[in-house]
Amino acid sequence: MLTRSHVAPFLRRERGVIGVIYLADADGRVVPFLDRLCRLVKRLEGKPRSTVIEALRRQERRVRDAARLAGIAKTILDLCHFTPPENAGLAPAVRDAVFRARGRRWPPVPGDHEVPYESAGGELGRSAPELRRLLYADAPGARTLGRAPRLTGRALLARYNLELARGVLLDAERITITARGGWRGIFRAIKAARLMHVVRRAGRSYQIEVTGPAAAFIVRSNRYGVRLARVVPALMQAPRWRLDAEVRGADGTIAHFRVRGKPRATGSRAPVGGPGKRARYDSAWERSLAADFRQRFGRDERSGWTLSRETSPVTAGEELFIPDFTVRHADGREAMVELVGFWTPEYLEAKARKVAAAGIDNLILVVYRGLAVGKAGDALAALTTVVDAERIVWFAAQPRAAEVVRAAERWAR
Amino acid sequence: MFAASARRSPAARRALRAFHDRERLVRLAEGKLREAERILRAHPAEQAVLFCGGTDAAETVSRELAIPMITGSTPASERHALLAAMSRGDIRAVASVRVLDEGWDVPTAKLGIVLGDSTRGSGRQHAQRLGRLLRRQGDAIASLYEIVAAGTYEFFSSQKRGAGVKRVSEGQLGFGV
Numbered sequence: 001m002l003t004r005s006h007v008a009p010f011l012r013r014e015r016g017v018i019g020v021i022y023l024a025d026a027d028g029r030v031v032p033f034l035d036r037l038c039r040l041v042k043r044l045e046g047k048p049r050s051t052v053i054e055a056l057r058r059q060e061r062r063v064r065d066a067a068r069l070a071g072i073a074k075t076i077l078d079l080c081h082f083t084p085p086e087n088a089g090l091a092p093a094v095r096d097a098v099f100r101a102r103g104r105r106w107p108p109v110p111g112d113h114e115v116p117y118e119s120a121g122g123e124l125g126r127s128a129p130e131l132r133r134l135l136y137a138d139a140p141g142a143r144t145l146g147r148a149p150r151l152t153g154r155a156l157l158a159r160y161n162l163e164l165a166r167g168v169l170l171d172a173e174r175i176t177i178t179a180r181g182g183w184r185g186i187f188r189a190i191k192a193a194r195l196m197h198v199v200r201r202a203g204r205s206y207q208i209e210v211t212g213p214a215a216a217f218i219v220r221s222n223r224y225g226v227r228l229a230r231v232v233p234a235l236m237q238a239p240r241w242r243l244d245a246e247v248r249g250a251d252g253t254i255a256h257f258r259v260r261g262k263p264r265a266t267g268s269r270a271p272v273g274g275p276g277k278r279a280r281y282d283s284a285w286e287r288s289l290a291a292d293f294r295q296r297f298g299r300d301e302r303s304g305w306t307l308s309r310e311t312s313p314v315t316a317g318e319e320l321f322i323p324d325f326t327v328r329h330a331d332g333r334e335a336m337v338e339l340v341g342f343w344t345p346e347y348l349e350a351k352a353r354k355v356a357a358a359g360i361d362n363l364i365l366v367v368y369r370g371l372a373v374g375k376a377g378d379a380l381a382a383l384t385t386v387v388d389a390e391r392i393v394w395f396a397a398q399p400r401a402a403e404v405v406r407a408a409e410r411w412a413r
Numbered sequence: 414m415f416a417a418s419a420r421r422s423p424a425a426r427r428a429l430r431a432f433h434d435r436e437r438l439v440r441l442a443e444g445k446l447r448e449a450e451r452i453l454r455a456h457p458a459e460q461a462v463l464f465c466g467g468t469d470a471a472e473t474v475s476r477e478l479a480i481p482m483i484t485g486s487t488p489a490s491e492r493h494a495l496l497a498a499m500s501r502g503d504i505r506a507v508a509s510v511r512v513l514d515e516g517w518d519v520p521t522a523k524l525g526i527v528l529g530d531s532t533r534g535s536g537r538q539h540a541q542r543l544g545r546l547l548r549r550q551g552d553a554i555a556s557l558y559e560i561v562a563a564g565t566y567e568f569f570s571s572q573k574r575g576a577g578v579k580r581v582s583e584g585q586l587g588f589g590v
Contacts (some may be wrong), residue, residue, distance in 0.1 A: 009420065060426055067420045078456035092491075095481065099504055102479035106505040107453040134478060142488070 001078060001229045006071040007167030017258040018168060018247055018380045021162040022270030023068060025154075033062065034072070034153030041076055042148040049082050049142040075160045084138060090124075091138040094131050097123050103295035158263045158271035165243070165259040165272060166232045170225045172212030172245040173254065177231075178202065182238025183313050186321050192402060193227040199313070214248045235261060235275035236405050269409035285341045286324055286398055289366065293401035304330040305405050307337075321354045323363065327404065333412035336360060340367040351384075362413040366393045366404060435565075440466040440529045442562045446477055449526050452558050453478075453506065459524035459556070460499060461506040464542055465528020474508040474528065482508040510540075520544060525557040530570055539574040 010021040025031045037059065044052050056073035063069045097120035102108070105115060117128035124131070136142060151159070159255065169175060179186060181405040190197055196211035211218065213225035235241045241261045244253050263273035293307040306328050314336070316323045323336035340351065355363065384392065391411060393403045453461060459467035465471040468484050475482035481495050481504060492512070498504045499519050511531055525546045532538045546555035559574070561567035 060430075061423065064423075065421055066426055098479050099481050099498075103498075103502070104502050107457045109454065110450070113477060113479070132476065136472060173447055267471050 001226070002071055002074055002163045002167040002302040004167065004170065005069070006074055007164055007305060009067045010164060013167065013249060013255050016253075016255050018255045020161075020164050020257075020259070021166060022272060023072075023157060024268050024270035025157060025266065031153040031157060034156045036153075037072065037076065038149070038151050038153060040155060041080065041145070045145050045148055047145055048085075048141065049077075049143045051147065051149070052080065052145050053077065071164065072156070072160050075163050076149065076151075078154065078163075079151070080145055081147040082143040083146035084143050085379045087134055088142070091134055091136060094120065094124065094126075094134045095136075098131060098135065109288040154266075154271065155263075155274065158265075158273050161235070161272040161275065162232065163271050165257075166229050168247060168257050168259075169212065169228060169232070169243075169245055171214045171247050171249070172228075172257070173214045173248055175210045175212050175228075175243060175245045177208045177210065177235070177243055177248040179235065179241040179242065181309075182235070182241070183307070185234045185237045186231070187313070187322065189231040193230050195224075195228060195231065212245065212247075233274070236263070241273075283339070283341050285368070286339055289325070289337075289339065289399040289401060289404070292398065293404070296401050297405065303405065305408065307401070307404075314360055319360045321360075323360075327364075327408040327412065329408075329412060333410040335362045335364050335406075337364050337366060337408075337413040339399060340365055362411050364391055364393060364404060364411055366395060366399045369394045369396050427473070434482045437467075437469065439562045439565045439567055441473055445528050445560045445562065446474065448560050449528060450478070452524075452526055452560075453509070456524050456556065460502075460522040461524040462522050462542075462545065463506060463508045464525065464527045464529070465508055465510050465533050466479060468510050470529055471508040471510045478506070480504070480508055480509075482510070483512050484510045485512055487512065488531065490552045519545075523553050523555045525555070527559040530567075530574065 007020075012019045012021065023030060037056070040055060040059075041052060041324070044055060053073070056069075056076065056087055059073075060066055093263055098116050101116035101119040101123075105112070105119070115126055118133045120133050121128045126134075177186065183206070190208065190210065198209045200207045200209060210228065210231070213221040213228055218224050231245075235243070238261065243259050245257045247257045248254055260274060261273035262269070263271050265271040281290065283399070289309060290309075297307070299305050308326045308328060309324075314323070323338045325337040325339075326334055327337055328334045338351075340348070355365075391407065393407050395403075419429045449463060458555045461482070463471075463474055463478075464481075465474060468486075471482040471484060474480070483492055483495060487495075495504065496509060496519055499507060500521060502521075523546055525542060527542065528540075530538070543555075543557055546557060559571050
């Protein structure tokens with residue numbers, strides 16, 4: 001992620017509002033340049049990290065603003081996958097053997113530079129040139145570029161702008177996330193990052209208020225800031241999102257900062273965000289249901305039904321319940337679909353509690369029939385007591401989209 | 414200030430790059446390594462610390478002389494293990510970048526060789542480096558050598574260090590150098 005030095009040159013603070021000078025492709029030259037950078041990094045696959053860094057730095061002569069290039073280079077490097085060179089794990093043992101060999105043959109005399117390597121090589125069963133190569137093979141700069149990011153110039157531009165916005169959040173005291181869809185990924189990221197947060201209802205949607213790293217009671221603000229930054233890419237999976245933050249400046253005053261996801265902006269409007277990833281599924285059964293739905297109803301517009309991963313959270317007591325799918329009809333009716341696969345009895349009990357607390361009248365449960373035995377069977381019985389038997393769609397091997405749609409015809413509201 | 418203005422000026426960026434290249438050349442001057450070897454041979458019984466001006470220089474010294482290097486990214490456990498090996502006498506010298514300027518203690522190390530300086534002649538850093546070698550160890554005499562590239566800014570940095578350490582040592586340590 002970008003550091004403050006990458007972000008600071010592009011921040012403007014006026015009348016209590018922070019603005020970021022995003023990079024836009026106003027004259028049509030930025031995106032082709034970024035395309036070239038992506039191709040350059042792709043060509044360097046297999047080269048050491050230090051070579052990739054130097055190659056990106058050398059592009060300085062092609063740009064007007066070196067600070068922009070430094071930020072873009074950092075964005076690319078963060079997306080690159082670097083791997084240690086072959087046998088890098090041997091480096092500590094090689095160092096130990098070589099340095100001890102030199103200790104036995106002290107002081108160095110002209111012409112004996114190879115002697116410690118040869119002596120250690122005899123001990124480790126390797127050649128002296130190989131030991132020279134392995135001596136610092138575990139250093140960060142020695143790692144090689146395993147896989148360059150598969151990015152286009154336009155996607156890199158949107159990602160760089162998002163990284164600029166993310167850098168501002170390092171000094172945020174409070175952040176409010178408003179999103180349309182994509183909640184599953186956002187909640188998962190917030191929980192994984194162990195951030196302090198409160199969920200509020202805002203009309204038909206929800207807002208998440210996250211405590212920022214600059215809040216007075218956050219002790220290790222740097223670590224917290226890095227954890228917070230991990231949530232931002234999860235926003236890219238939401239179709240539309242907005243983020244409002246209260247940011248504390250160096251002079252102690254608070255300023256407001258707002259960023260909206262607009263990955264497809266072009267021309268003088270700067271894109272921010274990412275292309276969004278394809279829907280990810282928690283289990284093979286979820287993937288199978290979605291595939292079956294696509295196959296049966298994907299091209300059948302007459303049915304009017306669509307299956308979507310974009311579900312809204314539902315309040316369930318003190319927690320939130322996010323169903324797996326939403327089945328929507330063109331006339332506005334919708335039903336929520338929760339798939340109950342093979343899970344532990346504790347998980348099923350917790351799910352039964354959540355379903356009961358949520359009290360949703362358009363929920364359809366798609367349940368694996370194999371569950372109805374043993375301890376899981378007992379837990380499942382608890383679940384079926386809180387949901388109408390008619391709302392449960394059983395499946396034996398794979399969940400069937402046709403049966404889900406049939407249930408939706410009856411229960412969708 | 415100049416570095417900040419170099420952001421938008423290609424000419425200033427070229428000048429800044431040339432400045433950094435010059436520093437790198439001076440830091441890694443080949444003659445320094447030969448001279449350091451000569452000093453090490455003149456003190457064959459002493460354990461030595463080679464103070465380097467940058468990580469690249471320390472790695473070159475480490476590879477060529479086959480001695481360990483300690484930098485900011487060396488894990489604390491490895492650093493302690495290296496210093497312990499030095500105390501035992503298994504390792505006779507170590508190359509360091511700033512890390513060993515202060516906060517460690519190997520009383521048997523009585524030879525210091527300054528190959529570079531990341532602070533451009535800071536008297537305080539020099540006094541700290543000297544202080545590492547002045548730990549009492551019987552009647553042993555400590556030696557600190559400075560190797561500078563003739564005709565470069567290092568010569569003036571060395572003078573500045575000398576003047577600075579005199580001031581620091583008289584003021585804080587209570588003796589003249």
